[in-house]
Amino acid sequence: MNHHQISPSSPSPSPSWKAGWAAAVQRPSEGFHKNWALDGFADQTVRQVVRVTGSGTSARIKLSHRYGTAPLEVAGATIARTDHDAAERAGTVRRLTFGGADGVRIPAGGEVYSDAAEVSVAPFASLTVSLYFARPTGPASFHAQAYATAYRAAGDQLAAADPAVFGETTVSWYYLAAVELADGGPSRADTVVVFGDSLTDGFASTVDGNRRYSDALAERLAGRGTPRPVLNQGIGGNLLLADSAWFGERATARFRRDVLDQPGVRSVVVLVGLNDIGFSEVELPTYRPNPDRTAAELIAGYRELIGMAGAAGVRVTGGTILPFKGAEYHTPAAEAKRREVNDWIRASGEFDAVADFAAALADPADPDALAPAYDGGDHKHPNDAGYRIMAEAVDIAAL
Missing domain, CATH: 2.60.120 (Jelly Rolls)
Known part of the structure; x- marks a missing residue:
């Protein structure tokens, strides 16, 4: 050759x-x-x-x-x-x-x-x-x-x-x-950024398959005749409120750099908080720092992201935290926090739009768990099919 x-x-x-x-x-x-x-x-x-x-x-x-x-x-x-x-x-x-x-x-x-x-x-x-x-x-x-x-x-x-x-x-x-x-044309403010933890990063998706939910969302936009750049700024293990040696700077600290500074950014889908809820339920070296966060603390963190996005003229869609019953850090206390946070995301009206990932992927027979058809195997991360369903849960008009 x-x-x-x-x-x-x-x-x-x-x-x-x-x-x-x-x-x-x-x-x-x-x-x-x-x-x-x-x-x-x-x-x-x-x-x-x-x-x-x-x-x-x-x-x-x-x-x-x-x-x-x-x-x-x-x-x-x-x-x-x-x-x-x-x-x-x-x-x-x-x-x-x-x-x-x-x-x-x-x-x-x-x-x-x-x-x-x-x-x-x-x-x-x-x-x-x-x-x-x-x-x-x-x-x-x-x-x-x-x-x-x-x-x-x-x-x-x-x-x-x-x-x-x-x-x-x-x-x-x-x-x-x-x-x-660059294509010789003028710049456009139409970039979509998906931002969060391993659920955004694509954990358990097929290696080299481009089967993350960001990939599926970009394909869905193109299939509708409205192609737009979709950037994936997820980090596996990322926390909303704490920096980690393994899992990146906290979401509130990296949001400006990883989202608002992207070229032509118009909207962001935020899905983060599961690890802030779950890490404190398990004692593992990689899960530190793992303070016991309240739902109110998480909501304050979301409000910080919403405020930064709003000041930059970027629309922000809030994603509900997926079910994780059966995962290593699912406990009654963790489940109660997830429900309180998700209720606020859905009902507060503080996000420009809501992507109800939790409802879309929940097991109808046990809504605290992922539907078996969408479970990547560890009861908290979707498989390729589940990531496609996540992309479908995003309101494209709201982007």
């Missing part, structure tokens, strides 16, 4: 960037499964595949070194249309530059955008981003639970046409925080 490297030329004038894909960045941790975040990379190439929900004729990436403690050197980067797995589509590979240079040095805590690269992208197309790190990176800012395969190879394999050199895999994303697209 002949692999061409085509130099990008920046469209002129400066393009109007639109949302294509994004992931919320977390501090390096071991998480639930093996990953490369704590060790980082040295003389290695990482290849990552993302599915965009927008379209365009040029693309750029955003790299985040938010949790780095020393400068990060990226020696080279490419973007291409995905063929399959780690393979790129021949003739579509573009070398990414940063201020005209092949590499870039990102200060600790910083982030950087690449220059524009000419690449034609259709909605729901997958793009492959490859990053080469010549020097040791130290621990990597990443997104733990991608439900998508990342590939690693020794040495500089940016131009590798043979995907077999990428012999190592994990299911996390590293340093890659966004892909933005």
Whole structure:
């Protein structure tokens, strides 16, 4: 397979960037499964595949070194249309530059955008981003639970046409925080962000299947003839009110960065609070901090998100917390909090709209439990079919 490297030329004038894909960045941790975040990379190439929900004729990436403690050197980067797995589509590979240079040095805590690269992208197309790190990176800012395969190879394999050199895999994303697209047209304020914990992140959905509820929502919008970018800013284990070494900064602290600062954001669907309710019922190291939160404290946290969204002119849909009877942290006290919070979400009128995920996925014979047809296996996360039902529970007119 002949692999061409085509130099990008920046469209002129400066393009109007639109949302294509994004992931919320977390501090390096071991998480639930093996990953490369704590060790980082040295003389290695990482290849990552993302599915965009927008379209365009040029693309750029955003790299985040938010949790780095020393400068990060990226020696080279490419973007291409995905063929399959780690393979790129021949003739579509573009070398990414940063201020005209092949590499870039990102200060600790910083982030950087690449220059524009000419690449034609259709909605729901997958793009492959490859990053080469010549020097040791130290621990990597990443997104733990991608439900998508990342590939690693020794040495500089940016131009590798043979995907077999990428012999190592994990299911996390590293340093890659966004892909933005431009099509020569004006910017539009039509981006939808889904925001929350593992139920948004897509826990238990099929790896590499793009079966999260965000994916289903984007497909539903496109199927109605109203395609819009849908960005998933969920983090598995995320808490509304507490920072976690494993599960990201608290939702109230990251909401501005992960939602309101996204390009063209128009609306957000918020689904968070289950872990604030459940973690205090179980004693596990990863579940700390786990203070016993009241429903009133959670409601105050939601009001903080509603206030920030309103001040930014962003519509906010509140999602009810799914049933979790049978899960490890379901107790009578936890169930009482879930019901009180959900009653408030439904009846308070403080959200612009409500997505009643709980009602849509509940077992009719036992409303405190997920319907068996939608249970991903742990009695709190949906399966692929359940995530589709979640997408259908969102009022599209309210977005």
